Amino acid sequence: MSEQIFTDVPQVELLQWLARGSLKQNLPRAVRLWVWLRSLYGDAQDRVLLDDGFSLAQWRDTFFTLSHPKGEAIPPLHHPSCPCSKTTAEWLFDQKTGLERSQWLQTVQAHTPIPDLDKFLQQRLFGVTRRSLQADLDILAELGWLEKHEQKYYRVKYFPSRPITTKRQTNELNFLNQEDLVAIAQNLSQEICGVRRFFFKLDFVVTATDELENWQYELQRLWGKIPVPPIELTYNSARLGNTFICVVYPVCIYYVQRAVYLCAFGQSPDLKTDWYNFRLDRIQDITPIEWTHQDIPKNLQLRYHKRNLPTPDEIEAKMSEAWGFDFYLDARSMLLRFDRDYHDRYIRRTFRHDTFKAIAYSQVKNLIKKHTVNLEQQQALLQILAHRSPDDAYYRVQYRHGDHNVIMRLRAWRPRIEVFLPWDMRQSIANDVAREFQLYNS
Structure with missing residues (x-):
């Protein structure tokens, strides 16, 4: 099983998804689930040493200190180094998340007004009963983060589709997937003694800028929905010389070789592959549909019901296997x-x-x-x-x-x-x- 690292930052979009309903009512649990995911899939500093096929008791014994109470009641303050003593603010606002407290508070309140939010931040996040922790585990299984078999829990190979919120790099250059280029841009993107010294020139042959902006805006809007809906694409294929209607799940956008492409999973114009790179300027219409729509292809239905919708990480992995942007070809x-x-x-x-x-x-x-x-x-x-x-x-x-x-x-x-x-x-x-x-x- 390939090891995945959970690096998501607890911004309001992710917390709303974890809340599965009212963020106002479920914010403590949403933040706690985020910490759970760090303990299960985080880096070496956050991840607990826990084999698959674990129980709540086994996770509790590795996550908390040895002196942590094992009963049903809310654990009292028993040791300052036990994770159950940390406040919600201590979990949220540190160098690792990069979150600034006042800005995070403002964002949450703009999304859902929550009274006594400062009071919530001072409460112990894991000062809860064993029953609440058991419910956390079961919710993670329902959301597709774990598989449950006979009261044992197993990590999943692919993370479920969710609003991705990661710590932003300097100048928000994390969209560049070439580290050397990111370093150059970070070092030279600012003016030096009032003179701009770094320029980034791309060949861009597409002229239908209005249409491109429309589709980018529409996709951005759809990616903000929970869950992200499938779409019906009307696409004019230059290679096949005809117009096709394809039902797909939109995954991400790439700029490659002088044009912009939507990478999507579901149907291709020639019906030969599950994945396809649709050139954005050749898309004629985008119509979102419900996940219950009868025209959704079986391959996409299966991944939706398994809570395993395609992600950009899959595309990156496939492109590393062979040379070429059409990563779905043989x-x-x-x-x-x-x-x-x-x-x-x-x-x-x-x-x-x-x-x-x-x-x-x-x-x-x-x-x-x-x-x-x-x-x-x-x-x-x-x-x-x-x-x-x-x-x-x-x-x-x-x-x-x-x-x-x-x-x-x-x-x-x-x-x-x-x-x-x-x-x-x-x-x-x-x-x-x-x-x-x-x-x-x-």
Whole structure:
């Protein structure tokens, strides 16, 4: 089971979701559930040492001190270091959450006016009965944070869909998923002696800015709902040359290769994949629907009922497995050769993908044999390899077969690159080169 880390900050959006109703009435329990999640899924500092298949008593014995009372009543103040002695304010406002008390209070009161909120902050958050703690556990199971079997509780592989509230990075640059770029922007985004020294230039080919703003606003509004509803998309597909209606769950937005895309789960225009990247400017209509709607595809219904709706983390994980933005396409092995001089100038010491690895010339032959089942094609490639220089640079990479962005990258490297594998891609590139040659040689 892959280990997930719970880093959510207790902002009002998350607390409202945990409250499952009136935040005014259930705020103490919502904050307490947030602490529960830190103890079950938090980092090494917060997480308790607890095996799966645990009971309330086992969690209690690891979360509280050894002297913590084990009876049914509200525990008295018995030791200053026991977590049951901490006030709600001590749990909420520290360096780790980054929450500022007055701002948090203002946000909560604007959301739901709560009398005596300051008094609540001074109360002991875990000064509650064993029965209340048992109810906390059962609520976490109902919300999809735990699985319950025969009075034992088990951690889940995927966190349930919820309003994500994490500690914001400096200048709110956490949307940039490249750490080096974030560091540069954080260091240089402010003017130096009154002069701006950092500029971030993106190629952006889309011109339908009004439509983009409309869809971004609509998606932002929908992502603020609890739960986030599925949507019916009317989409004009450039690849298929037609307009389609797809019922999907909107997950997140990516800017990739000069355009903006909505990553969604449910139906794709060609009905071949569960996931699909919809280019935002080609969306013609977005209509939210109820989770009881009969047109919701079974794959999406299943994940909704299991409280396991798709998340952006899933997308990031899939993209790390293979090169290409269309993360839902089949992953295949690619074998490449670069001219040595070109490689040393422009490829060496650059990052393309986690799986983009240099290999020795001696390894290429074995890889061709391993990945080429057709013996005629295999022999043809081996003969070609025999006429290539061992001094050139050879690479292997896992890529998404059919991903347009991968094809565009390979085209940009021509004629300094040669694709050995897969065979069908090699032949497709050869046909493109032949047609291109005819244009300039006619």
